[in-house]
Every structure is written in C-alpha cells, then in structure tokens.
Amino acid sequence: MATVTLKPTKVPELMLEGYSITPDAFAGKTPAQIAALPAHEGKIHVTLGDFFEVSGNAGATAAETDIVIAGDCTRVKYIGSKMTAGTVKVNGNADMYVGGWMKGGKIHITGNVDSFCGMQMQGGEILIDGNAQNYVGCAYRGDWRGMKGGTIRIKGSAGNDIGTFMLGGTIIIEKDTFIHVSTHAEGGTVILKGDVEGRVGGQMVKGTIYVFGTIKFMMPGFKKVDRVELEVDGTKATFDHYIGDLGERHPKSKGKEIFADLYVKA
Amino acid sequence: MHAHPRHTSRYSIFPRGFFTPKGQMQRTIISIDPRQTDTAKLADIHLMLNQGHDYELFDAFRTVLRGYDIPDEVAGIKKEVIVKSAEIMKKAKFCMIFFGMGCTHTDGHNHNIDAAISLTRDLNNHTKASIMAMRGHYNITGPGQVWSWQFGFPYCIDLSKGTHAHMNPGETSSIDLAMRDEVDCFVNVGTDAGAHFPIPAVKHLKKHPFITVDPNFCMASEISDLHIPVRIAGVDEPGVVYRMDNVPIQFRSVIKGLPGVPSDEELFDLVYERMCELTKTEPVWLAAKADRKYPQNPAVS
Amino acid sequence: MTSGEIIIKGGFVVDPTRKMEGDITDIAIKDGKIVDKVSSSAKVIDAKGKTVMAGGVDVHAHVAGPKVNVGRLFRPEDKLLSGVCRSAMAQKNGARMESGFSIPSTFKTGYDYARMGYAFVMEAAMPPLYSPHIHEEIHDTPIIDEGALPVFGNNWFVMDYLKKGEIENTAAYIAWLLNVTKGFGVKCVNPGGTAAWGWGLNCLSLDDVVPYFDTTPREIITGLLKANEYLGLPHSMHIHQNNLGNPGNYQLTIDSLKLAEGIKTKNKFGREQVMHSTHLQFHSYGGTGWGDFESKAKEVMDYVNKNKAITVDTGNVTLDETTTMTADGPFEHHLHSLNHLKWVNVDVEMETAAGVVPYVYDPNIKVCDIQWAIGLELALYAKDMNRIFLTTDHPNAGPFTRYPRVIKWLMSKKAREAVLDSFKHKDKVIDATTLHTIDRELTLYEIAQMTRSGPAKCLGMSNIYGGLAPGMNADVGIFDLNYKNMPSDPEKIEKAFQRAACFIKSGEIVVKDGEVLSRGHKKTVWVHVNMPENLQVKRDITQSFTKDYTVSLVNYPVRDYLAPHPFVLEVDVEA
Numbered sequence A: 001m002a003t004v005t006l007k008p009t010k011v012p013e014l015m016l017e018g019y020s021i022t023p024d025a026f027a028g029k030t031p032a033q034i035a036a037l038p039a040h041e042g043k044i045h046v047t048l049g050d051f052f053e054v055s056g057n058a059g060a061t062a063a064e065t066d067i068v069i070a071g072d073c074t075r076v077k078y079i080g081s082k083m084t085a086g087t088v089k090v091n092g093n094a095d096m097y098v099g100g101w102m103k104g105g106k107i108h109i110t111g112n113v114d115s116f117c118g119m120q121m122q123g124g125e126i127l128i129d130g131n132a133q134n135y136v137g138c139a140y141r142g143d144w145r146g147m148k149g150g151t152i153r154i155k156g157s158a159g160n161d162i163g164t165f166m167l168g169g170t171i172i173i174e175k176d177t178f179i180h181v182s183t184h185a186e187g188g189t190v191i192l193k194g195d196v197e198g199r200v201g202g203q204m205v206k207g208t209i210y211v212f213g214t215i216k217f218m219m220p221g222f223k224k225v226d227r228v229e230l231e232v233d234g235t236k237a238t239f240d241h242y243i244g245d246l247g248e249r250h251p252k253s254k255g256k257e258i259f260a261d262l263y264v265k266a
Numbered sequence B: 001m002h003a004h005p006r007h008t009s010r011y012s013i014f015p016r017g018f019f020t021p022k023g024q025m026q027r028t029i030i031s032i033d034p035r036q037t038d039t040a041k042l043a044d045i046h047l048m049l050n051q052g053h054d055y056e057l058f059d060a061f062r063t064v065l066r067g068y069d070i071p072d073e074v075a076g077i078k079k080e081v082i083v084k085s086a087e088i089m090k091k092a093k094f095c096m097i098f099f100g101m102g103c104t105h106t107d108g109h110n111h112n113i114d115a116a117i118s119l120t121r122d123l124n125n126h127t128k129a130s131i132m133a134m135r136g137h138y139n140i141t142g143p144g145q146v147w148s149w150q151f152g153f154p155y156c157i158d159l160s161k162g163t164h165a166h167m168n169p170g171e172t173s174s175i176d177l178a179m180r181d182e183v184d185c186f187v188n189v190g191t192d193a194g195a196h197f198p199i200p201a202v203k204h205l206k207k208h209p210f211i212t213v214d215p216n217f218c219m220a221s222e223i224s225d226l227h228i229p230v231r232i233a234g235v236d237e238p239g240v241v242y243r244m245d246n247v248p249i250q251f252r253s254v255i256k257g258l259p260g261v262p263s264d265e266e267l268f269d270l271v272y273e274r275m276c277e278l279t280k281t282e283p284v285w286l287a288a289k290a291d292r293k294y295p296q297n298p299a300v301s
Numbered sequence C: 001m002t003s004g005e006i007i008i009k010g011g012f013v014v015d016p017t018r019k020m021e022g023d024i025t026d027i028a029i030k031d032g033k034i035v036d037k038v039s040s041s042a043k044v045i046d047a048k049g050k051t052v053m054a055g056g057v058d059v060h061a062h063v064a065g066p067k068v069n070v071g072r073l074f075r076p077e078d079k080l081l082s083g084v085c086r087s088a089m090a091q092k093n094g095a096r097m098e099s100g101f102s103i104p105s106t107f108k109t110g111y112d113y114a115r116m117g118y119a120f121v122m123e124a125a126m127p128p129l130y131s132p133h134i135h136e137e138i139h140d141t142p143i144i145d146e147g148a149l150p151v152f153g154n155n156w157f158v159m160d161y162l163k164k165g166e167i168e169n170t171a172a173y174i175a176w177l178l179n180v181t182k183g184f185g186v187k188c189v190n191p192g193g194t195a196a197w198g199w200g201l202n203c204l205s206l207d208d209v210v211p212y213f214d215t216t217p218r219e220i221i222t223g224l225l226k227a228n229e230y231l232g233l234p235h236s237m238h239i240h241q242n243n244l245g246n247p248g249n250y251q252l253t254i255d256s257l258k259l260a261e262g263i264k265t266k267n268k269f270g271r272e273q274v275m276h277s278t279h280l281q282f283h284s285y286g287g288t289g290w291g292d293f294e295s296k297a298k299e300v301m302d303y304v305n306k307n308k309a310i311t312v313d314t315g316n317v318t319l320d321e322t323t324t325m326t327a328d329g330p331f332e333h334h335l336h337s338l339n340h341l342k343w344v345n346v347d348v349e350m351e352t353a354a355g356v357v358p359y360v361y362d363p364n365i366k367v368c369d370i371q372w373a374i375g376l377e378l379a380l381y382a383k384d385m386n387r388i389f390l391t392t393d394h395p396n397a398g399p400f401t402r403y404p405r406v407i408k409w410l411m412s413k414k415a416r417e418a419v420l421d422s423f424k425h426k427d428k429v430i431d432a433t434t435l436h437t438i439d440r441e442l443t444l445y446e447i448a449q450m451t452r453s454g455p456a457k458c459l460g461m462s463n464i465y466g467g468l469a470p471g472m473n474a475d476v477g478i479f480d481l482n483y484k485n486m487p488s489d490p491e492k493i494e495k496a497f498q499r500a501a502c503f504i505k506s507g508e509i510v511v512k513d514g515e516v517l518s519r520g521h522k523k524t525v526w527v528h529v530n531m532p533e534n535l536q537v538k539r540d541i542t543q544s545f546t547k548d549y550t551v552s553l554v555n556y557p558v559r560d561y562l563a564p565h566p567f568v569l570e571v572d573v574e575a
C-alpha cells in the first residue's frame, strides 16, 4: 500500500470541485502528476496543486492507494466520488457528494459532511465521525435507482431524505434524523439509533427500517403486526413490527403481497 | 381566490364546461389548507390539516383507496372525513388536484407533491384524475419550458462547466448557492430576490456585484449595484408566454415602450455581443437571429 | 444560402432516385442545390473510397413540442451520465451546449442528426393548441429542416363531422388547422382511443364506440383517409393505430391497413400511398399475453407487401433505456402500470392528449428481445424498400442516435447473431421470432431507399429531398464506407453512419469528421392549403372558440415570426 497525502494550502473562494480526489485517479501517479490533476472552482479550470501540497507516490492501482487529506475540506466537493477501490481519509470536514456513485473501497471523514453523501452508491464503505446534512445514500433527482449496495455509517445526526429510492446496502445514523427515511425504497436497510421526526417509510415498497428512538409522526400507511426480539447492529432489543406503506403498490411473491418492514424499539 | 383571482371564475370552480353545463353546481370542491382561506370557505369540504402534514394526509388517502384502515386521526383530520373525501374523489368523473407553494415550500418540498402525484396515479385506476401546479409568477412556466428544451432542466441550472449542464436542487438552487457562498456575481432577472430570498441569503449575495434586470423598482433593485430597466413582455413587448398549464399564448404589445428601454432579449443580445468582444469570439448566435423579425403592434408603432 | 460552389469528387454514389448503386461520379453543388456542373473554382471535396448519399429523411420522430419537453423536464437522470457533450472545438466554434441521451436538447437534436447526415426530420405529433411551442423548439433546433404533423384522430371537430359522414367539412377543417398551425399533414394517433381516455377509457378495436362522440376508429380512419385525398396533400394520412403495444394486436393492425384498400391517391406531389402506418413494430404482436408473446412481423409484412397504397416505418427497438411519449394517452397509463416508473399525462382541450413514461428495454427481458427482433424482421421481410422506412419512433423504441446501429443489424447477419447470442433467454426469443432464420442482409442501396428516397417520396417531397439529381436540395452525406469493399467488421458500418465524414446541408459544409462546423440553413417546412371558404366550418370554429376553448381564436394561429425560415408547400383545392 502507498499513501498520498494532500495538505490543504488555501481555502477556495467558491467551492472546489475535487472530482479527481479518488484512488482511481491517483493510481500510478507521482505527486507532481497528482498535483496536475484537474478540478473546477466555479467556471475556472484549476488543478489540485493549486489548493493542496501533494506528497507520497500513489500505488500502482486504486486498490493499492490510500489518500489522506491532512486538513479541512469544508469547501471541497466530490471527494471519493465514483471510486472503485482504495481508501480516502479526510482529517476534518468535507462538502457535498462524498462517495457519490462509489463502487468500492473505504472513505473515512473525521468531521462533518454536507449533502448527497453516498448518492447512488453501489458498494464500499463510508464512515462519517460527525454529522451529515441531507440526502444520505439517496437517488439522483428524478432517478428511481438509489443506493444499491455498500454501507454508510454516520456517527452523528442527519437531515432529511435518507435512502430515498434505496435498493440495497445499509445506512446507519447513530444520532437523530429529521424527515423522509427510505422514501420510495424497494430494498436496503436503514438503522436509526436516535429519534426521528417523521415520514419514515413513506411510499416504501420493500426494504427494512430499524428505529431505536421514537418516531414523532408515524405514517398512516404503516400497520403494527407483531412484536419481535432482534439483534440489530450488535444490540439486542424488542421491536414493534409494522408493515407498510399500505398506500403504495406492492409486488407479489407466490400470491402473497410483500411489504416493507419497519421495526420500532418497544 | 386571492393568489389566482381569475382561476375560480375562468377555469376551476364556476365556469360552465362542455360536460358541466351547470358550472359549480356540478362540481365538488375540497380545500386542503391549514388556514381558513376564502377558497376554503367556498369549498364543500375543508380539510383544515395541521401545518406541514400534507404528506401524511395524501398517504392516508392512498391507504384508504387501497382498502386499508388508517388511524383515527391523521394530520389533525378525523378518519371519517378522510374516508368520505377519498370516496368523493374516487366517484368523481374527473378529479383535478391543484397545488401551490404551501406544499412545495414547506418541509419535504417535492415529496409533498410526489405523494399527491402518487394519489393522482392511484385515482386513475378508478376514474380520470389530473394534478396541476398553481405557479407563483406570471410566465414562470416560460423559462421552465425554454431551459428544458435548451439544457434539459427547468431550473437550478449550473452551466459553469461549459461542456454540459448540471442540475441538483439543494446544490445548484439559487438560495443554496447564496448561503454557501458559491457565487461571486448575482444577476437578478425578472424576479425580486430582495423580497423573496431569506435575508441571510441576500446578505451573502451582497458581498459581490449585485445586478437587477427588472421593469420596476423593487426591493432587489433598491439594493442593487446596477439596475437595468427593461420592457414588460405582454405589455410593451410582444412574445410567447406560457400559461400555467403550459399552453403557449402569443402576446402582443398593447402600448409603446419608453424610448431607450430595451426588451429583455435586446438587453441580453447587447451583453452577449460585448462578452464576445471581450473574449474575442464570434457572436455567432446574433447572426443566427438576424432574420427573426418581431411583430410590431400597428396601433402603437 | 451560400453561393459557394462545391464538387464532391470520386465517391461511390448511392442514389435510388437515379438508380445509382455505388457509381463513381461527381456531385456538383451551387446556390444550395445540386447542379450539373460547377466552375473550376469550386471547392473540391475528395470522396474517393467513400460512400456518397443524399441527406437522410426521417419520417417520424418526436423531437419538439410539449410532450418531448416534458420528457426532458421530468428526466434529469437522462442527462446525468451522458457526460461531456460539447467538445473544446465545439465551444470554439460557438456551438451550443448539448445535453440528454434519450430526449436530447434541441441543440443536441440538430447536431446529432447532422452528424449522422440527416437533412429533414418530421416531428410526428403536434397538439394544435401547442403549435407555437413546437415552432419555438423547431427554431432552436439547428441545421436540420423540420416539419410537424398536427394530430387529428381525436379532434372534436373531426369526430363530429365524421360521425355525420361529412368528408368535405372535415377536409375544410383540416385545411384551416394546417394553415393556422403551420403543420405538414394529417396525423392520427389511436383514433377515438385518446378521446375515450378523457373518461379513463380506450378504443381497442375498430368498432369500439367513442364515448359521447358516438363514432368509431373505423369511421375516423376512413374519413381522414378520404379527407386527406380530397385535399390532395403532399403526405398521406399518417396513422399510429389502435391497441399499440399489446400482445395479439397484429390482426387489428392488418384490419386497419385494409381500410386503405378502397381509397385512391390524388395529389400532385408524386406520392403513391394513401396511408402511412407508423412504428409497425409496436403493432405486429402475436400471443394472448406476455407469456406467449410472439412476432407476427411476417403476417403483417405479407399484407403490406401486397398493398401498394401503404407505406410503413419500422419503429426498431434498440435495447436502450429510453423515454416513451405518445399522444396515445391510455397506452402510457397502461405502460406505467406495467413498469411503475414515473408517468406524465396531459389532456389537451378539444384536441388530443399525451403521455410520457421512461422505459428500459432490458436485453435480459424476453419481451424486449422479441420486440427487438420484430423491428428487424419487418424490414427484412419487406419486398419494396421504397415503402418501408427506418425509424425508432424516437424516443419510444430507442433514441434516433441509434439509427446507425439498426442499419448495422439490418446489413449484417453476423451483428444480429451476436446480439441474439448475448440474450439470457435466447431460446425463448428464438421460439417466438423468425429473425434467426433470415439470411438477408440489406445493401447500402436498400438502406438509402429506407432512409432517403422512400421517406422523401412518402412525404411528397421527392423532388426536394432524398436524392442527388440536379435541382434537388444540396444535402449530401459522405460516409467512410467503401462501397466496393465493405468492412467485414459490422461495427465499422455503425461507426461510419454515426459520424459522417462530411455532411453538406443546403450547399454548406456543416459537419466534417463528425464535428459540427456551422449552424446551417435551417428551414421549417409546412403545407398551406388554398381552398374556397367553407362557411359552416368557419362558423363552427368561431362558435367553438367562443364557447369551449380557453384561448381566443385570434391568439390561436402561429405568428409568422415564430417560423422565420419558412419553406411552404402550396396545395390548391378546387371547389
């Protein structure tokens, strides 16, 4: 494994679109070559070298490349987006689209992230130590194919639109969440460790949601069916089991309608 | 009644239609509004729901339509009323849902209307149903149409890459861009950012050049570094205006504009020409329009 | 129009209008037209070793207007992964930004057609009330010439007149509407069915009665065929038949085609057919459901081959993720209930309706593969290639940018077999189709018939488009294909047609090596009918606008400035 370190040298005036900050783009490159990789600040073409001091050679492939950003990236978008392997670690915050369309590898942000983290992700792992804004693991506007695989763990809280149109994979929010969880989902698992305001599982076709805290406003299309004992993300607890969204269409399997499952800690 | 004063009389409630010769007598009106508005007073049923819970109410309608039970109260509305309203919609020959900013500019935004659209789809399995936005500004539909055919997106368009357009509300929407300091020049065209944007957003924008293109003095023009007056399309400038239901209406000018005041189009052509001069590029798109002759109103010119 | 003289030297000319099958000859251009000869100062384009054809003519595509734009608007994801669309060279040339895959922006539409060497495209469904919008979009679509067909098959005036058998009044109304909308001809979509959709119903057979209007698809089709010939329009009645896309619909298709049998052609534009039946692929289905769904392309084409009064286009499925859009409102609702993707419906007062639903033609789904095979079978079973045209009913069965791929499949059995072999359900597809038994490979000459001379003649413009005879429009495509030594690799055929080596439109070089160089000399083509005033129809129109329409009559006609590059075909009807 080879580690490339990026040290932020200046804060972008607008936002820096750091779509080249992926192990895939870095693989096989020297620090000078990495510094020459393209980026955008508004409509201006810039290079990574304009904003970072690059040290360390990349590995031969993405899988052999680790990227460490030794500083804050509050104004850097697209970190680790579309990456397929390797790792990215940011010691600080990151902006939008962290791990968007990601297929593999690992991303670790020690601070907070803005919206669209893990958008339409297909595989790999994202770990955020701080909070996330809106649209964690959601679909792109208009698309009905959301997150398909991989894991997103937010140690802090999150805003709205968690796992919209989710098809697979797992999202864990360890603190509170606002509204719209697994809206339109047709698969995947969302685990909410804290409280949530409402709109949990609206228009949901298939998939699973676990809530450890409370749901302030329950969707009317969810019906309680039983109470079960489960181990979820390493914690054993008793959950009330609901099915829904009864207002939405549902596929049939062997003549039986399949519903989405919502488990709320009793 | 108030936001669209002509709507009830000309389109929705009162007019005698081809298949509804008795007008309002043959229509049932359901108003969904947390406030006791004049429209609500006119309605046969007023569902005075708790503010911000439209999404749950639409889900309740859908659940009822699929034959499932719902809780005794949803969004502050009693189950019986919800069931009765759903039944009315289902039995109607043609069910039309109009929605406004109360749904689109509150928590959940698009999701509220998404739920209403889903309800509309479901209703089409029983009868004919349709849904339409009560848009906020004159000809707001127009730019939506033009940008859609030119760039593929109706709003929130980011053209900064030069190679392709990008759209993602939440990122490329004007207020988000302002709040996050993602722009270093603001041009306010045909709207009043001063009146409609949150004050913190305007404060961010004021750090940079702030230009307003508007026929009138408005709050935005007051705080602008530059205010360029233009003619008013449909008053002293002819052109195509898109009605709220996307029907194009060919407006004529009814009065002669003030001397020296350009139309929006003339203004942007001048800006484009100057930009081509500064960047030393050919103004190819001016040549492209050379043969497009705009109609003049004979009464005034 | 540029007066610059051009001479294209030494290419293999494929021009069915002059029976040229790869003859090595020069093409001379002056003042935007093909001419016999040019002076020695003419710009020389060396086409040696390449194939030279007239500009392509697309008889049916949805490229402009409200439903196309709804498709763009409600599918941001159609743009997301289409990538960088404007090259550095394009930016330097001042070309506009391009976007979209299945429903490209107007600029991309113009540029992409030009890159494929197409000169004329017919927008296949114009809701009359929205005609100013269509003309605005056409104006923003560079290079290519375009026309638009207003829809009549569910129009309340038309149904009212035809219920009473009034052909003359129908014709007078059609003439008025063509004139005020700057339309090209008579389009008829799911006759009666779209009107029935006003009540959430449909017409699935020729004799289903349209609610309220008390007429039938049979009466509407026959009436429109007669009215079209009464007027003697350049194009024939252009029909999208009832019961589109459903298993077992082929019998209805043949029955509808037979309605053309009693009708005689009457026109001064060299058109021979009385009915153009569009996207036949969607109407050539056997089986009783999706389980025993099968191809009936052979049966349908056996009839088409016999009846010279009919032309058809294919509507090839290209196995892409695309967007369906049609004035067949009830069909789109049905489709949405099958695939559960987003659905838009628009009802147009007094006139028509439309629906839009995204659709993924997934090669792993048997039905999609059978549809793919049916589209190809239709062309391969055709006897007269001047009566069958290549379309994808863009974007319904696939984007128009896939025409080169369809050409590859039609010209190469090897290419077809490669696709067939890649199917997960290959055996089931083979059971339901006959494509695997067909050895026929179309020639470049036949492709030129399907994409050039045939459609031009069908539209009544064979003296303007689709050929390279002196006097015709100087729309010339040069493709990197050696007629005498065609590549063994079918991919090279697709590549050659995707990006013309050179395309000359109206006498100006607009594309070179696949890059757009100029915005061209775009024209909007429409038909203007001169006929004696029909007082009854005039009164009916006035009354209806006063009583029923939400727009006033004076605001209805498309103003001239919206179509600033007119090319008008005049039709004179005697009393």
Ligand SMILES: [Zn+2]
Pocket: C060, C061, C062, C124, C240, C278, C279, C326, C393, C396
């Ligand atoms: Zn079509």
